Amino acid sequence: MDMAGNVWEWQANYRDQKIGALGLRGGSWNDDGGFARVAIRLNFHPHYRGSGFGFRVFASLPSG
Numbered sequence: 001m002d003m004a005g006n007v008w009e010w011q012a013n014y015r016d017q018k019i020g021a022l023g024l025r026g027g028s029w030n031d032d033g034g035f036a037r038v039a040i041r042l043n044f045h046p047h048y049r050g051s052g053f054g055f056r057v058f059a060s061l062p063s064g
Helices: none
Strands: 008-016 021-025 041-044
Touching (some): 008 041
């Protein structure tokens, strides 16, 4: 749910190791609807920052 369209999400894989570029997926609130797809990918250096870039935080619930 909501995997696209909020922020471009950093991926934990290098899309271009020659320049150290990480992949981004999903489009952001600042793009038109054509970019709000998980199939769209961009390459940026991991030190690049922008208001449309982010990441998902995941935590599993304790069982029991």
